[in-house]
Amino acid sequence: MPEIGTMINVRGLKRSFKTPKGVIEAVKNISFEVKRREIVGFLGPNGAGKSTVLKMLCTLLRPSDGEASIAGFDLLRDAKQVRRHIGYVSQSGSTSPEARAGDEIVWHAQLYGIDRNEAKERGKHLFDVLDLEGQWEQKCGSLSGGQRRRLDIAMGLIHQPELIFLDEPSTGLDPQSRANLWDHIRKLREDFDTTIFLTTHYMDEADALCDRLLIIDHGEIVGRGEAKTLKSQVAGDNIKLTLRDNRDTQKAALCSESIAIAQPIISGNLVQIMVKDGAASLPKLAAALNEGGVEAIGIEVSQPTLNDVFLSLTGRSLRD
Amino acid sequence: MKQYFGDSYVVFLRSMTLSLQNPIWVLVSIMQPILYLALFGPLLVQVAGVPGFPVGDSWQVFVPGILVQLAMFGSLFVGFGIVAEWRSGVIDRMLVSPASKNALITGRVMRDVIMLIVQSIILIGVAFLFGLRIGPGAIFASLVLVGLLGAAFSYFSYAAGLWLKSEDVLAPMINSIALPLMLLSGILLPMSLAPRWLQIVSDFNPIKHVVQALRSVFRGEYLNFETILGLFLALSVLSVAAIVGNLAIKSQAR
Numbered sequence: 001m002p003e004i005g006t007m008i009n010v011r012g013l014k015r016s017f018k019t020p021k022g023v024i025e026a027v028k029n030i031s032f033e034v035k036r037r038e039i040v041g042f043l044g045p046n047g048a049g050k051s052t053v054l055k056m057l058c059t060l061l062r063p064s065d066g067e068a069s070i071a072g073f074d075l076l077r078d079a080k081q082v083r084r085h086i087g088y089v090s091q092s093g094s095t096s097p098e099a100r101a102g103d104e105i106v107w108h109a110q111l112y113g114i115d116r117n118e119a120k121e122r123g124k125h126l127f128d129v130l131d132l133e134g135q136w137e138q139k140c141g142s143l144s145g146g147q148r149r150r151l152d153i154a155m156g157l158i159h160q161p162e163l164i165f166l167d168e169p170s171t172g173l174d175p176q177s178r179a180n181l182w183d184h185i186r187k188l189r190e191d192f193d194t195t196i197f198l199t200t201h202y203m204d205e206a207d208a209l210c211d212r213l214l215i216i217d218h219g220e221i222v223g224r225g226e227a228k229t230l231k232s233q234v235a236g237d238n239i240k241l242t243l244r245d246n247r248d249t250q251k252a253a254l255c256s257e258s259i260a261i262a263q264p265i266i267s268g269n270l271v272q273i274m275v276k277d278g279a280a281s282l283p284k285l286a287a288a289l290n291e292g293g294v295e296a297i298g299i300e301v302s303q304p305t306l307n308d309v310f311l312s313l314t315g316r317s318l319r320d
Numbered sequence: 321m322k323q324y325f326g327d328s329y330v331v332f333l334r335s336m337t338l339s340l341q342n343p344i345w346v347l348v349s350i351m352q353p354i355l356y357l358a359l360f361g362p363l364l365v366q367v368a369g370v371p372g373f374p375v376g377d378s379w380q381v382f383v384p385g386i387l388v389q390l391a392m393f394g395s396l397f398v399g400f401g402i403v404a405e406w407r408s409g410v411i412d413r414m415l416v417s418p419a420s421k422n423a424l425i426t427g428r429v430m431r432d433v434i435m436l437i438v439q440s441i442i443l444i445g446v447a448f449l450f451g452l453r454i455g456p457g458a459i460f461a462s463l464v465l466v467g468l469l470g471a472a473f474s475y476f477s478y479a480a481g482l483w484l485k486s487e488d489v490l491a492p493m494i495n496s497i498a499l500p501l502m503l504l505s506g507i508l509l510p511m512s513l514a515p516r517w518l519q520i521v522s523d524f525n526p527i528k529h530v531v532q533a534l535r536s537v538f539r540g541e542y543l544n545f546e547t548i549l550g551l552f553l554a555l556s557v558l559s560v561a562a563i564v565g566n567l568a569i570k571s572q573a574r
Contacts, residue, residue: 058416060573080418088416092409099338110330111419113323155413 006069007163007195008034008057013066015052026052028219029066034197036162037189041210042199043306045318049219050199051091054167057197058088071163084112087156087164087194091171094152097141101132101151104140105158112159119158126154129191130184146177150184157192164188166198170205182208203306203318213306215313222313227306234304234312236261237278239285241271242298255292259284265317274308324426327419331427335401339431349435352394353443356386361450370513379452384462384534385507387440388527391466392502394439395473396494398432399481406485415573425565429474436470437463454538461537461547468554469530475558475565482568505531526553 015027027049034040042050055061057070059079068075071085095104102123109119127133130150135143143151149169156164169185170178186209188194200206206213207227215223215230223230239256243249252271253264259281262274275281278301289296310318339345361382368378405411414424440463444452477494484490502508504518505527511519522528533550541547 060412060415062573083416083418086416088413090409090412092407092412094409094413096338096405096408096410098342099334103334103337107330107334108413108417111327111414111417113326113418152409159417 005036006033007036007038008032008068008070008197010053010057010068011066013053013056013068014064015049015056015061016064026219027056027063030216030219030221031066032214032221032224034195036195037193038212039186039189039196039198039210040212040214041206042197042216043201043203043206043210043213043310043318044199044216045201045316048201048216050201050216051167052219053216054088054165054197054199058086058165059083060088071161084159085161085163087159087161089149089152089156089164089166089169091167093148094155095140095148097139099140100136101138101140101143102127102136105151105155108155109158114159122158122160123154126157129187130154131180144177145173146181149173149177149181153184153188157188157194160192161194163195163197166196168199168201170200170202178205179208185209201318203310206306215310217310217314217316223309230309231304231306234308236274236276236304237281238302238304238308239273239275239278239281240298240300240302241273241289241296242300243269243271244295244297245269248294251292251294252289252296255288255294256285258288262312278302324420324423327423328427328430330419331414331424332430333427335428335431336434339435349394349439350442353386353390353439354446356390357383357443357446357450360386361447367509377451377453379447379450380454380538381510381535383444383447383452384531384538385505386443387462387466387534388469388505388531389502389507390439390443391436391470392473392498392527394436395432395470396477396498398428398474399477399479399490399494400487402428402478402481403485403487403490406482411482411572415569421569421573422566425475425478425569426562428478429471429565432474433467433471437467440466455540457542458537458540461542462534465530465534465537465550465554468551468558469527472554472558472561475561479561479564479568482572501525501527504528507531526557529553 011031013027013030016023016025030053042053044050052061056063057068057075059075059082070082073081073085075082105123106116106119109122110116124136127136130153132147132150132154135147140148140151170181173181185196188196198209210227212226213224213230214221241252243252246269249266249269249271253266256264256273259275260273261276265272282301307318364382365378368381415421444459480493481490504522504525506522511522511528514522530550530553533547536544536546
């Protein structure tokens with residue numbers, strides 16, 4: 001295996017689907033690179049095209065156009081070599097609920113040409129590393145959500161790939177299991193030197209895990225860089241006002257016009273106002289509200305989040 | 321080629337183990353042939369005296385039909401299993417491995433065929449208790465024919481499952497194909513009892529010729545036209561089915 005600095009190199013990747021309503025361009029001309037040992041995340045709302053890109057890079061979906069090299073192999077011409085060198089952990093899981101966890105991982109290893117004894121040894125080691133001790137004989141269906149996701153990751157690592165793709169790794173897990181899963185994912189790089197490429201629609205996941213982010217919306221990359229840099233590019237801070245009822249929100253939004261640097265966002269009895277400098281704007285806002293006869297029952301200043309980054313790039317919230 | 325067989329064996333081992341670990345599946349599989357024979361056999365024995373009934377002892381006419389029915393209904397429904405496996409991510413996970421794609425289907429078909437052979441042996445054994453008498457050659461030949469047919473139906477069913485990806489669509493589709501195939505195959509009542517036009521229609525049903533081949537094998541006639549035609553058609557149907565099945569699994573990655 002030649003030592004390569006660039007693990008993923010994608011150039012002009014496109015994918016369209018034919019539907020009865022016409023052709024849908026799910027992925028429009030995407031290019032990016034991922035270096036060895038990086039953890040890079042695709043952040044975007046559901047339906048943005050994240051999973052479609054991931055499936056193309058894992059040889060599950062043929063690109064309509066463009067090219068890519070994965071772990072040094074051409075995605076289209078050398079798909080079999082690509083498959084040998086990547087692990088893929090899909091959103092929908094990887095195991096039959098009726099199968100025993102240990103059996104499933106050994107059979108999976110055998111599909112990579114690994115012999116049974118070696119597979120058992122590697123599988124047991126991965127179970128230890130991923131906190132699955134004692135689950136070897138358990139049926140996959142009886143594991144908890146977090147355990148099953150870690151089993152999926154163990155399955156994806158059994159052939160010791162240099163690169164692993166995680167599709168929405170923490171979806172459906174409770175907060176504790178998520179934090180635990182993130183620890184495990186970070187450790188993969190330390191323990192196995194694995195390069196990790198993941199998709200997520202959770203900004204906290206992107207914040208917690210990724211060295212670098214690619215922000216994707218409507219099949220296009222609209223922003224890229226470290227989370228810190230992206231956030232610092234967002235012009236200002238956020239002031240969140242909580243009001244007594246919905247009638248006050250319009251008035252409050254009107255009052256904030258002089259200091260806001262973007263159109264205030266109203267949701268329920270909340271108004272979100274983007275300002276240049278949170279601390280300096282607060283007294284001005286208070287005065288303006290007073291003048292307008294609006295009484296705020298809560299006021300909160302916050303630094304920009306990845307959601308604000310997404311908002312400033314697309315004009316929409318990640319949660320929409 | 322070596323990889324194809326190796327991968328098929330792993331997939332076979334996996335699906336066989338999962339099936340055998342399910343006691344209800346094992347019980348149903350064993351009871352099925354016995355129920356067919358016990359509940360339907362006595363009825364057909366009564367019909368055997370009717371003019372136009374094919375030559376041979378009534379059990380020799382009846383058991384081949386039940387064998388083919390077993391092959392059809394056992395194998396046509398395996399597609400449900402693959403829809404469930406697809407839903408749980410197993411199929412995608414295997415497609416991302418370097419394993420031969422064709423092997424992913426073939427290994428599962430191997431499980432189905434072996435299970436069908438075991439069921440067929442049980443069925444023939446129970447039929448002996450009812451009074452069937454055939455030689456070991458006939459048993460072997462009939463297992464070959466049933467195995468070929470079962471493999472073909474399994475391939476078709478997996479292909480349908482992979483394309484439709486929905487149990488709700490798969491069930492009516494299988495029924496609407498299986499029912500005319502079965503009625504026009506002379507399984508339940510021999511086609512020799514049918515009016516002329518129906519007989520002509522049924523001539524286009526390959527299953528009917530396989531049933532007739534089985535019946536002539538059961539009479540101890542191995543090398544007549546019927547047997548050779550049945551074997552040829554069973555092999556042809558299997559070839560088409562295998563191609564369709566392999567296309568279906570390959571179409572999953574595009």
